[in-house]
Amino acid sequence: MSLRSRIFTHAILISVCFFMLLPIYWVIKTSVSGENLFVYPPSIIPADPNMFYYVEAWYTVDFVQLFSNSFLIATLVVIVNLVLNAMAGYALTKHFPGKSLVMSFLLMSMMIPFHATIIPAYLLTAELGLLNSKLGIALPALSHIVCILLFKSNFEAVPSSLIQAARLDGLSEWQILTKIMIPLSKPAVATNIILSFIWSWNEFLWPLIVVRSPDQQTMPLGLVSFLASFEDTTGSLYAFCVLVVLPSMLVFLLAQKDFIRGLTSGATKG
Amino acid sequence: MFLKPKTKRNREIAFIWMLLLPALMVYLFYRIIPLLWNFVLSFSFWSPGKPFEYAGLYHYEEMLFYDDAFWTALKNTAVFMLATPISIAIALGLALLVDQKIRGRSLYRTLIFLPYPMMVVAVGIVWRWLYNDSVGLINYVLRSLGLIDQPIAFLESYSFAMASVMVAAIWQIVGFFMIILLTGLQNIPAHLYEAAVIDGARAHHRFWRITLPLLRPSIFLCVILGVIASFTSFDLIYTMTGGGPGLATELLITYIYKASFTLSRFDYAAAVTIVMFFLFLTLATVANRLAGGDAGKVDIAD
Numbered sequence: 001m002s003l004r005s006r007i008f009t010h011a012i013l014i015s016v017c018f019f020m021l022l023p024i025y026w027v028i029k030t031s032v033s034g035e036n037l038f039v040y041p042p043s044i045i046p047a048d049p050n051m052f053y054y055v056e057a058w059y060t061v062d063f064v065q066l067f068s069n070s071f072l073i074a075t076l077v078v079i080v081n082l083v084l085n086a087m088a089g090y091a092l093t094k095h096f097p098g099k100s101l102v103m104s105f106l107l108m109s110m111m112i113p114f115h116a117t118i119i120p121a122y123l124l125t126a127e128l129g130l131l132n133s134k135l136g137i138a139l140p141a142l143s144h145i146v147c148i149l150l151f152k153s154n155f156e157a158v159p160s161s162l163i164q165a166a167r168l169d170g171l172s173e174w175q176i177l178t179k180i181m182i183p184l185s186k187p188a189v190a191t192n193i194i195l196s197f198i199w200s201w202n203e204f205l206w207p208l209i210v211v212r213s214p215d216q217q218t219m220p221l222g223l224v225s226f227l228a229s230f231e232d233t234t235g236s237l238y239a240f241c242v243l244v245v246l247p248s249m250l251v252f253l254l255a256q257k258d259f260i261r262g263l264t265s266g267a268t269k270g
Numbered sequence: 271m272f273l274k275p276k277t278k279r280n281r282e283i284a285f286i287w288m289l290l291l292p293a294l295m296v297y298l299f300y301r302i303i304p305l306l307w308n309f310v311l312s313f314s315f316w317s318p319g320k321p322f323e324y325a326g327l328y329h330y331e332e333m334l335f336y337d338d339a340f341w342t343a344l345k346n347t348a349v350f351m352l353a354t355p356i357s358i359a360i361a362l363g364l365a366l367l368v369d370q371k372i373r374g375r376s377l378y379r380t381l382i383f384l385p386y387p388m389m390v391v392a393v394g395i396v397w398r399w400l401y402n403d404s405v406g407l408i409n410y411v412l413r414s415l416g417l418i419d420q421p422i423a424f425l426e427s428y429s430f431a432m433a434s435v436m437v438a439a440i441w442q443i444v445g446f447f448m449i450i451l452l453t454g455l456q457n458i459p460a461h462l463y464e465a466a467v468i469d470g471a472r473a474h475h476r477f478w479r480i481t482l483p484l485l486r487p488s489i490f491l492c493v494i495l496g497v498i499a500s501f502t503s504f505d506l507i508y509t510m511t512g513g514g515p516g517l518a519t520e521l522l523i524t525y526i527y528k529a530s531f532t533l534s535r536f537d538y539a540a541a542v543t544i545v546m547f548f549l550f551l552t553l554a555t556v557a558n559r560l561a562g563g564d565a566g567k568v569d570i571a572d
Contacts, residue, residue: 009367017381026407027396088293091286109297115502115523116547117304119530119540140300143293173285202389204505220391241392252387260449
């Protein structure tokens with residue numbers, strides 16, 4: 001590549017990154033200074049960065065409650081997802097009568113966006129008596145089809161000679177799954193954990209419908225009710241935004257590769 | 271057969287179904303049954319605490335012939351969908367750039383992708399404030415550059431609200447599309463390009479004749495994901511505009527939410543949902559066909 005086109009490429013990419021990062025920078029800047037909420041024109045670099053708004057946000061909302069609600073739900077979702085998806089993925093590596101029926105059932109379910117089911121899902125959850133509960137919030141997210149398919153393809157890559165050997169050694173099918181298949185499918189396990197965590201953490205519409213009392217609120221609900229009661233003129237709102245985004249950002253940055261592979265799986269084979 | 275497995279094979283089959291059932295139950299109860307329930311609801315008069323009553327096409331007639339708000343929401347959803355081709359065009363350009371052997375390309379990829387995993391509620395709140403007419407960054411920049419004299423209240427304006435929300439949506443999704451297209455680019459065999467170079471094909475010929483056709487599945491995957499996003503972008507609208515001003519940014523999904531959970535018209539909202547679902551299904555099927563039938567393997571449920 002010539003020097004000129006290299007400089008050109010860098011120039012474009014740097015300016016795009018600038019636009020992508022500007023809102024993020026601006027939020028962080030305001031959360032440590034509160035400046036451009038009151039000051040016009042705003043300064044580019046905060047004059048006196050401090051944690052005041054973080055402390056204020058911490059004391060204005062019951063942060064521990066919101067965080068632990070979101071975290072408990074996400075933990076439940078992640079664990080159940082791992083168990084259900086690994087089991088279903090393993091079953092789908094085998095041949096059995098009705099397998100194609102199960103596959104088309106799954107593909108059909110995949111074509112139904114959750115948003116197209118919210119009304120009956122709400123009525124159903126009400127029938128189960130699970131409105132306003134953590135289990136009710138977690139229920140629809142307990143399994144993700146893309147993760148089942150991910151486990152399936154990971155399991156299929158395990159050499160069959162290994163499974164034969166395990167069978168000869170007298171391992172049961174269940175032990176083959178837990179002792180051989182899952183330890184050999186670390187990428188699928190990682191992707192499962194990351195995707196189900198981030199999806200659960202960011203989910204807004206469903207908890208908005210299901211949750212009735214403040215003590216069951218998750219992080220996004222807390223953020224929205226904070227906005228409703230304080231308007232957007234306080235720096236602590238933006239400190240709150242930073243705190244809400246941080247966990248999923250951390251998970252993403254720690255496990256970028258798995259996250260992206262998970263999201264593009266299926267797409268990659270096209 | 272399931273209760274009394276006699277042979278080894280039967281026992282194995284019972285075991286397989288035992289592994290499958292929990293996951294299948296989740297989809298049965300939170301995908302299939304709700305969809306059928308929606309059908310039933312959309313043909314009946316019903317509200318919580320009242321008995322079911324057959325309504326025939328009543329709700330559909332109301333929606334199609336008497337409800338202007340529905341048509342506005344439908345039109346807005348179609349407009350909002352235009353964010354998809356724009357995002358794909360930008361993402362394709364970026365993917366081609368970060369696919370080259372340049373220094374820092376993985377850093378570029380990460381930074382451009384960074385907005386995607388963020389909680390949409392927070393993204394909406396932040397963009398709402400960036401658009402603010404008195405303290406928003408965007409107005410400040412435009413005024414400093416001398417492009418406008420008076421601050422514009424973007425999200426309260428009938429002419430700018432929809433475009434403003436779309437910019438935020440594009441900002442968040444473009445990195446994701448870039449990664450999908452990049453994966454597609456990397457799957458194109460290098461020898462095709464080598465052969466084309468030997469045949470004397472110019473760069474733009476190589477792009478139109480090799481890159482673009484072979485990228486088709488990835489592009490249509492983005493199209494499907496974009497279509498899904500335009501039917502499900504509830505969080506962004508809710509936090510940025512609440513559907514306003516007036517109905518200027520009301521999408522089908524926010525309309526459904528309001529009809530059911532604000533007005534308690536579950537039966538009517540179910541009919542709107544059914545229409546939305548079939549529109550989605552049609553668009554997704556068309557996109558999938560055009561992609562060569564291999565783009566459906568994504569979790570569109572989320």
